[in-house]
Amino acid sequence: MTAPLLEIAGLRVALPAGSDRAHAVDGIALDVRANEVLCVVGESGSGKSLTAHAVMGLVPKGLAVAGSIRFEGRELLGMAEAERRRLRGSRMAMIFQEPMAALNPVMRIGDQIAEVFRFHGRPDRDGSRTLALLDAVGLPDPALIRHARPFQLSGGQRQRAMIAMALALDPVLLIADEPTTALDVTTQAQILDLLRAIQAARSMAVMLITHDIGVVREMAHRVAVMQEGRVVETGPAADVLGRPQHAYTQRLLAAVPKLQPRPDRSAELGATVLEGRGLAKTYAGRAGLFRPGRRVAAVAGVDLSLRRGEALGIVGESGSGKSTLARMVVRLVDADAGTLTLAGVDGNLLALRGRRLGPVRRRVQMVFQDPWGSLNPRRRVHEIVAQGLLAHGMDRRQARARVDELLALVALDPSSAERFPNEFSGGQRQRIGLARALALEPELLVADEPVSALDVSVQAQVLDLIADIQRKLQLAVLFITHDLRVASQVCDRIAVMRRGEVVEAGPSAEVLFRPRHEYTRLLLASVPGRGVGEETGSA
Amino acid sequence: MSFWQSFLRNRGAVAGLAVLAAVLLLALSAPFLFSFDPWDTRGAPLQPPGEGFALGSDMLGRDVLAGIFHGARVSLFIGVVSTVFAVVIGVVVGAVAGYFGGLVDDVAMRFTEFFQTIPSFVLAVLLVAILTPGLASIVIAISVVTWPPVARLARSEFLALRHRAFVEAAVLSGVSHIRIIFGEVLPNALTPIVIMASLMVATAILTESALSFLGLGDPNRISWGYMIGAARAVFRHAWWLSVFPGLAIFVTVLAINLVGEGLNDALNPHMRRRTDP
Numbered sequence: 001m002t003a004p005l006l007e008i009a010g011l012r013v014a015l016p017a018g019s020d021r022a023h024a025v026d027g028i029a030l031d032v033r034a035n036e037v038l039c040v041v042g043e044s045g046s047g048k049s050l051t052a053h054a055v056m057g058l059v060p061k062g063l064a065v066a067g068s069i070r071f072e073g074r075e076l077l078g079m080a081e082a083e084r085r086r087l088r089g090s091r092m093a094m095i096f097q098e099p100m101a102a103l104n105p106v107m108r109i110g111d112q113i114a115e116v117f118r119f120h121g122r123p124d125r126d127g128s129r130t131l132a133l134l135d136a137v138g139l140p141d142p143a144l145i146r147h148a149r150p151f152q153l154s155g156g157q158r159q160r161a162m163i164a165m166a167l168a169l170d171p172v173l174l175i176a177d178e179p180t181t182a183l184d185v186t187t188q189a190q191i192l193d194l195l196r197a198i199q200a201a202r203s204m205a206v207m208l209i210t211h212d213i214g215v216v217r218e219m220a221h222r223v224a225v226m227q228e229g230r231v232v233e234t235g236p237a238a239d240v241l242g243r244p245q246h247a248y249t250q251r252l253l254a255a256v257p258k259l260q261p262r263p264d265r266s267a268e269l270g271a272t273v274l275e276g277r278g279l280a281k282t283y284a285g286r287a288g289l290f291r292p293g294r295r296v297a298a299v300a301g302v303d304l305s306l307r308r309g310e311a312l313g314i315v316g317e318s319g320s321g322k323s324t325l326a327r328m329v330v331r332l333v334d335a336d337a338g339t340l341t342l343a344g345v346d347g348n349l350l351a352l353r354g355r356r357l358g359p360v361r362r363r364v365q366m367v368f369q370d371p372w373g374s375l376n377p378r379r380r381v382h383e384i385v386a387q388g389l390l391a392h393g394m395d396r397r398q399a400r401a402r403v404d405e406l407l408a409l410v411a412l413d414p415s416s417a418e419r420f421p422n423e424f425s426g427g428q429r430q431r432i433g434l435a436r437a438l439a440l441e442p443e444l445l446v447a448d449e450p451v452s453a454l455d456v457s458v459q460a461q462v463l464d465l466i467a468d469i470q471r472k473l474q475l476a477v478l479f480i481t482h483d484l485r486v487a488s489q490v491c492d493r494i495a496v497m498r499r500g501e502v503v504e505a506g507p508s509a510e511v512l513f514r515p516r517h518e519y520t521r522l523l524l525a526s527v528p529g530r531g532v533g534e535e536t537g538s539a
Numbered sequence: 540m541s542f543w544q545s546f547l548r549n550r551g552a553v554a555g556l557a558v559l560a561a562v563l564l565l566a567l568s569a570p571f572l573f574s575f576d577p578w579d580t581r582g583a584p585l586q587p588p589g590e591g592f593a594l595g596s597d598m599l600g601r602d603v604l605a606g607i608f609h610g611a612r613v614s615l616f617i618g619v620v621s622t623v624f625a626v627v628i629g630v631v632v633g634a635v636a637g638y639f640g641g642l643v644d645d646v647a648m649r650f651t652e653f654f655q656t657i658p659s660f661v662l663a664v665l666l667v668a669i670l671t672p673g674l675a676s677i678v679i680a681i682s683v684v685t686w687p688p689v690a691r692l693a694r695s696e697f698l699a700l701r702h703r704a705f706v707e708a709a710v711l712s713g714v715s716h717i718r719i720i721f722g723e724v725l726p727n728a729l730t731p732i733v734i735m736a737s738l739m740v741a742t743a744i745l746t747e748s749a750l751s752f753l754g755l756g757d758p759n760r761i762s763w764g765y766m767i768g769a770a771r772a773v774f775r776h777a778w779w780l781s782v783f784p785g786l787a788i789f790v791t792v793l794a795i796n797l798v799g800e801g802l803n804d805a806l807n808p809h810m811r812r813r814t815d816p
Contacts, residue, residue, distance in 0.1 A: 332707055361711055361712075361713050362712075364711075365712075366707075366708070366711055368704035369704070370704055376709075376726075376727070387708075388713055388714070391712055433708070436712070439712075440713075
């Protein structure tokens, strides 16, 4: 075995005084060998990203870095900045989570790549190397795309362009910091394929930072698991994923949602609560003086029905119209066409306005995606949870008692009531959001990506809680998600949306294991880590 | 880090706050230290600063020091009260425009722009002249010309906050629009408005001085602007008549600006230490 390409030993990155812990990265040791993919996996705040940045020398000013990082036998810490700059790009390169933020928005793609060549003293005069790179990362029509600006490309194409830039000078080490987190699942599968092909073709070392065990299964030769700034377990992928030794790794693996449909509960379901026909919404951009307005059919004729106690999952990629559909149902967005009937309400729910809408609102409540944006930072938890009760005329003392019940229902400590949202973690905030939604005793709960911003271990807890409460209260739930694995855990039925239309709908087990539509099959095939060393989900 | 800690780290802001406190002390102590009417003749006219009058006397033998003390009352009063009015008008217009959007927004913003297209000082002069000079008309004039920027700021804050999930959650909970605007959104939009308001106090003091300089001040109350205006005829013989009130305006306005900067640093989240790792 040859000496490792990159050796990290005793690396510490101190956090500013007054942070929740002294070191973001606390004495870790890692090495990356030539021609291997090392996946560094961990939840948010584990220090995985900062480790990657420390290798590149991109740690924010003011954070002290100590220890040793040796690259090709040379010590990087304490190296002159000019020398480090020479190494960056030429011997080691990095790609980031958000390619739009990492690319210069006003510069053509080809020029940005040519810049890399120029800065390192190897100008690409005839542009042939740039073209070859764009071709190598699978961008269509390189001759045209080199003249495009970043905003003209899709997310996946931008990430490909970033990879092309990173590969420009044939680095021996590529650091990829959550390279597919911002992408749709089908695009993610393509980018991972590309990274794998490039790594093999160039015998490059890749250090891949991710929070997604599925991505680790797809990519890793070796795995390092990080928790709170420490590496808790490291080893060959098969060992770490197959026979995890550390308790944290075991917990992390157990929490990963599996493609496993919920048991059939059709016997428990009640009468139809919600019935929608031909729901449609078209967004029209403002027409300019010299250009016609752009029209996008976000939702184009969707039918749905939900029974009491049933959970319907709406699954789709970004732009599929699933969120617009949810917002139409809760009446945050006005529909253009369609009828929606709620049991016990006369007429079309979509046509109710003003005073007639008010009393109906409490019967349909929503849980939001972003745990940080969905709670007013200036209000105490009990005010947040009770806002609907007070608005509907309950007196303060009664409302306060009800808040305590609700907090108990979502498994939060009663003392939480007096605190402000910023004192809670993401998972706890989603529980508060859930308590708020349940306060008015709705019959229908619309959950718009309620767990997609959470770490997997927390995600599992919140999903369990939602499923549990749903069963207890016999709630009808409309569950919006991009993640088929999440949908399979909580939903009785699944509808798959693409470009505003439902392409396939049916009981979860049918959709997941006997998909009829090719798009559903593509989505399923793109789920990362599916069937790799995992028994379930390979059916 | 608490608000006070980050505020106190800015030395300019601390100095500004100290000066402002001193000016406030001048205003509060004026009726006790100079219990006579500052318009009264107290001795020989045009005495230079020295034994009889600490800061000299004007052409009618009035005490300049007493004028400065009593003038502080007028300046601070007008600065604070007209800012409060301007902020209230601006926030209401901006909040309604930003929250409801659409036609309401268009109407409110055209109305705001109407005020912004008229040169503000000319409008203030016109208003005071029409309303007859007095404390109330000066306050009205200054508020009327200074609210539009507040409205624009409040509108942009409301536009950004309007579609945050916590506001939508309040809508779904059945909370009324009025309560959402003032209870949910406004507290989150207040920081930049407070910073802007602190700087508007300084502008209001300057505007009042300029109006008084032109003889449009309240004829019953002495103010720093009036004192400079009255002194311009004898500027070459009696420098102290315009220099001391001028210094008072300069120091007060500078102090308010420093405090405003300090508030900005202390309240602005972008300047705050990032807590996310």
